Amino acid sequence: MRRTSRLIRVAVGVASLALAATACGGTSSEGDDGGGDDKGLAIAYDVGGKGDQSFNDAAYRGLEQAKKEFGYTTADIEPTDGETDADKEQRLSSLAKQGYNPVIGVGFAYGTAMKAVAAKYPDTTFGIVDSVVEGKNVASLVFAENEASYLAGVTAAKATKTNTVGFVGGVNVPLIHKFQAGYEQGVKDTNPKVKVISQYLTQTAEEGGFASPDKGKAAAEGQIEKKADVVYAAAGLSGQGVIEAAAKAKIWAIGVDSDQYEQEALAKYKDSILTSALKDIDGAVYALAKSVEDGKPLTGTHTFDLKSDGVGLSDSNPKFAEIPGAKEAVEKAKAGIVDGSIKVATE
Structure with missing residues (x-):
């Protein structure tokens, strides 16, 4: 059940976007070219990583939408077992230093690291999902x-x-x-x-x-x-x-x-998945990237709720x-x- 268009209206009418990213340890990098100034969206996954068919994969769909629409390189980075806040800080810093903009931490676990890194890179827009981090260049993407x-x-x-x-x-x-x-x-x-x-x-x-x-x-x-x-x-x-x-x-x-009834990896169980409680994480990720492309980066706290179609229930x-x-x-x-x-x- 897609709700991106309404979600973007809630996210302050963001309009177009240019994102890119390159590879570093544990990173997948895709796009038409991997260098120059064509760098945009990079996401750093929460525990469980890509392939969870849920939280992280929703963020990846947002990244894929941005890549398809704007034609740039993107990067997504896996977490490591037993990592510390220092490890997360190093990961976010590396992406910002390479010129990615925005850089999104997927999950509340990035809170401490993001606060520190955002202060060091004031010209980069950062986003965090499921937590509120104060900062002039940080968008906190939270859900009801x-x-x-x-x-x-x-x-x-x-x-x-x-x-x-x-x-x-x-x-x-x-x-x-x-x-x-x-x-x-x-x-x-x-x-x-x-x-x-x-x-x-x-x-x-x-x-x-x-x-x-x-x-x-x-x-x-x-x-x-x-x-x-x-x-x-x-x-x-x-x-x-x-x-x-x-x-x-x-x-x-x-x-x-995510709508887990529709997830390919769960296909053999799908008849038992009655419904899913949805969070439009992909829409929020895309909205932040789009705002950066428009030159009007989202900052502050943005709450995506039922009224804005930021959350919902699937009926697939x-x-x-x-x-x-x-x-x-x-x-x-x-x-x-x-x-x-x-x-x-x-x-």
Whole structure:
């Protein structure tokens, strides 16, 4: 479900863009030419990296859209295991020093590093996804994950036959609390009789909560043993394990960030992916790059919510329409959130 055009209007009417990037360690570099002044967008991935079919891959789609439209080289860099803030700072600095503009850190883990690097390169526009970093040349791209998760909760409450549903969070951090809070509220507002089993895989990202499908699978299996027949994962790459467990048990999974029903790597599980809570990360990445091309770089905090189509719920799986009352309940909930009559918790 694409929402780029509306998202860009929200992102202050950004209009055209020129991005490029070259390779360095762990980087893929593509384009018509790799040098000169034709340098633009570079992204540095969060844990889990490219291929997570979720958070990082959404950012990559934004990069691909920019590359296609503007015809320049792009770069995307993988994280390393056990890396420190100093490693992230070095990565961002290297991209800025080479002349890439903008440079985007995909994930809140880049917060400390970005604050330091942005101050050193005032002529480069930086972007960070899922965190707020103060700086004259920094755009903080944040999302109302709780709102999309509320819609996922409404759907789960309508789909369950056991009156038990699950939530698997990758890491026990405030960002993922937003997913949990919205989901639980959506479930309870729809059917107070439904029980929500919530679990976090790890306390820190370093323990692999966003990058361990095996952990996600084990957590989902535990919830399924407790009669959960719908499981929602906000766990990055680990969510693939949750989806696998759901498919094996022939229950519903709810994906996250990207429309996981449409992800090729998850094709063998797609019939079990009822819907996905979406974040238009690709639209936000593209919007920032476009603003730089226009010579009017976005800075400050930009929140992408349900009202602006910055978050939403997918309906790609035809079986979604077969859940009694789900579509109507989701549309009613969406209208309530947009008009302010439904206030969605963040914690």
